[in-house]
Amino acid sequence: MSGGSDIGIRFDGVSVAYGANTVLDSLDLTVERGEVMALLGPSGSGKTTALRAVAGFVQPVRGRVLIGDRDVTDLPPHRRGVGMVVQSYALFPHLRVEDNVAFGLKAQKADKAGIPARVAEALEMTGMAGYAKRYPRELSGGQQQRVAIARALAIRPGVLLLDEPLSALDAQLRSGMLAELARLHRELPEVSILYVTHDQVEALTLADRIAVMDQARLQDCGTPQELYRSPRTEFTASFVGNANLLPVRVGDGQVRLGDAELTVDTAGVAAGTTATLCVRPHLVGLGEGVNALRGTVAEVQWRGATHRLYVDVAGQRVKADVRELRVPPALGERVALHFAPEDAVLLSAGVSADE
Amino acid sequence: MPTPLPPGGPPALRNISPRPRQKTGWWALPPVVALAFVFLYPLVLLVQQSLTPLEGGTSVRPYADVFADPAFREALGTTVWLALAATVGCLVLGFVLALVIAFVPFPGAKAVARFVDVFLSFPSFLITLALLFVYGTVGMANGMWTDVTGAASGPFQFLTTPWGVLLAEITYFTPFVMRPLLAAFSQIDTAQIEAASSLGAKAPRIVRQIILPEALPALAAGGSLVLIMCLNEFGIVLFTGAKGVTTLPTLVYSKAILESDWTGACVVAVVNVVISVSLYGLYRVVSRRAGA
Numbered sequence: 001m002s003g004g005s006d007i008g009i010r011f012d013g014v015s016v017a018y019g020a021n022t023v024l025d026s027l028d029l030t031v032e033r034g035e036v037m038a039l040l041g042p043s044g045s046g047k048t049t050a051l052r053a054v055a056g057f058v059q060p061v062r063g064r065v066l067i068g069d070r071d072v073t074d075l076p077p078h079r080r081g082v083g084m085v086v087q088s089y090a091l092f093p094h095l096r097v098e099d100n101v102a103f104g105l106k107a108q109k110a111d112k113a114g115i116p117a118r119v120a121e122a123l124e125m126t127g128m129a130g131y132a133k134r135y136p137r138e139l140s141g142g143q144q145q146r147v148a149i150a151r152a153l154a155i156r157p158g159v160l161l162l163d164e165p166l167s168a169l170d171a172q173l174r175s176g177m178l179a180e181l182a183r184l185h186r187e188l189p190e191v192s193i194l195y196v197t198h199d200q201v202e203a204l205t206l207a208d209r210i211a212v213m214d215q216a217r218l219q220d221c222g223t224p225q226e227l228y229r230s231p232r233t234e235f236t237a238s239f240v241g242n243a244n245l246l247p248v249r250v251g252d253g254q255v256r257l258g259d260a261e262l263t264v265d266t267a268g269v270a271a272g273t274t275a276t277l278c279v280r281p282h283l284v285g286l287g288e289g290v291n292a293l294r295g296t297v298a299e300v301q302w303r304g305a306t307h308r309l310y311v312d313v314a315g316q317r318v319k320a321d322v323r324e325l326r327v328p329p330a331l332g333e334r335v336a337l338h339f340a341p342e343d344a345v346l347l348s349a350g351v352s353a354d355e
Numbered sequence: 356m357p358t359p360l361p362p363g364g365p366p367a368l369r370n371i372s373p374r375p376r377q378k379t380g381w382w383a384l385p386p387v388v389a390l391a392f393v394f395l396y397p398l399v400l401l402v403q404q405s406l407t408p409l410e411g412g413t414s415v416r417p418y419a420d421v422f423a424d425p426a427f428r429e430a431l432g433t434t435v436w437l438a439l440a441a442t443v444g445c446l447v448l449g450f451v452l453a454l455v456i457a458f459v460p461f462p463g464a465k466a467v468a469r470f471v472d473v474f475l476s477f478p479s480f481l482i483t484l485a486l487l488f489v490y491g492t493v494g495m496a497n498g499m500w501t502d503v504t505g506a507a508s509g510p511f512q513f514l515t516t517p518w519g520v521l522l523a524e525i526t527y528f529t530p531f532v533m534r535p536l537l538a539a540f541s542q543i544d545t546a547q548i549e550a551a552s553s554l555g556a557k558a559p560r561i562v563r564q565i566i567l568p569e570a571l572p573a574l575a576a577g578g579s580l581v582l583i584m585c586l587n588e589f590g591i592v593l594f595t596g597a598k599g600v601t602t603l604p605t606l607v608y609s610k611a612i613l614e615s616d617w618t619g620a621c622v623v624a625v626v627n628v629v630i631s632v633s634l635y636g637l638y639r640v641v642s643r644r645a646g647a
Contacts, residue, residue: 055549055553056552056553057549076552077549077552077553078552078553078554078555078556078557079555080553081555082553083553084549084550084553086546086549086550088544088546090544090546090547090549090550091547092547092551092564092565093569094568094569095564103551103554103556103564104554104555104556107551107554107555107556107557107560108554108555148550151550151554152553152554155554155555
């Protein structure tokens, strides 16, 4: 293939199993050069296994792993040349920050004279230049994670593997580090990044594309916009963002939920079948309108800027995030909700994730 | 690590702490006196006896006599070099074996680790006895040699020499090094080892730069334990080296039981105690300076 150098990472039917337990089931996925691919899924979905297959810490029972146009399936980890950052930082506790960052350069027998400059460059890039002489235990969690990133970048890898890198940080640090990672990616446009996370905000913020994993399988893959605005499966709809998934009967140009007749785009779904209607809670409004859903208020949560209402409509609990209400509805009160036809996506039953 | 209390502790505790502490001081006195009587008083008697020559009175003559005795000097030298060599041997062998058990996945690694624990409970002369079966004058190795070559005796005649004692001590004491090492290895974050190999490090570099630094306190602990136990080892030396090898503990035994030189035995015993205690003190100083 002439475009071989455009590949960052390629999974070619990769399966990983421990005994009879398949933890990754024939994964086919290509990460372009310079692309940020998020592997998003709940724990046990196989996303970390996929990353470890790239790093070389698990051996696939079937399939090939390619980095660039190199088949690395049978290479030991130390010959793969990937940078890796994990949740626990995994810094070497007895080495100073600068020696941690220099470790990879020394291990790869880089030109001795050039090492200090490359260490300084990596620390500069992650904003840790002032901490070169410190030991890891003298740094905060966020600082340790920056050092871990600097250590991974110092060897100038073509591929950077990030395994839940922000999960050990508190919420405020996390959003700061997200911005940092986005900046690093802009500064290193050649580096492909595989980013494993269970946090959809991280995936939506950072990724060029998101691969949604569940039960050892790739469920869906697309840009954040595609997955968020028009999810193809119920699993994607509920995991990427948060969605109301309502079982409806499909008619011609409209669907029925209980007594309510709702106008949505029914293209591609046969009339007379059942399907799942996906509507994001923040796109649901309170009050009468087109596509009105009438029901009783089951729960009201005040979240500062918004109110989250849970309304029982025809046996289904519908979530609505509305702007803070001066007088929120009382529990048990009958209210009407509405949503615009173009804000709903109809998922035909055939592509639903669970039977 | 336990979380350190804020300096001075919470105010409520600070106010009431002096009184109970005085009370505990009183309660501690009887057991301390009892312990001193049981453990320290015999030592005092020993030192006193070592300063009492046969003719009576108090003098350091017994020490001068013993120090002038070439047999004592030889025993002292043998004791120290045997202990040092056995310690080095145990550290090297124990480190390699523990490394294999902890990091090379092979079936039965857990069983081997458990066997190390069992090994610790064996009496020391058992090892010597077992080695006799293999390397003794009529043991397996020599038996095979004489069977094959038709010679009158086999080539393995080292068991009654210091080398035999060294082999037995290394065999017996290596698990004492492995136990703390295996504990230390199980504490090492595998993510660190994975990070190192991702960065391009092969196994020798990972052992040298990641595993060894983490294992140093355990090595120091196991090594000092083995050193002191080797200095004082009696059973192995008596069983193995009975003919040619004399160390301080066996010298004490032969002086006291065989020669009935009670004072001389006490002198050698005091020297043995001084060496053990000073080596232990040295270890404490070194390990504190190393920050372990």
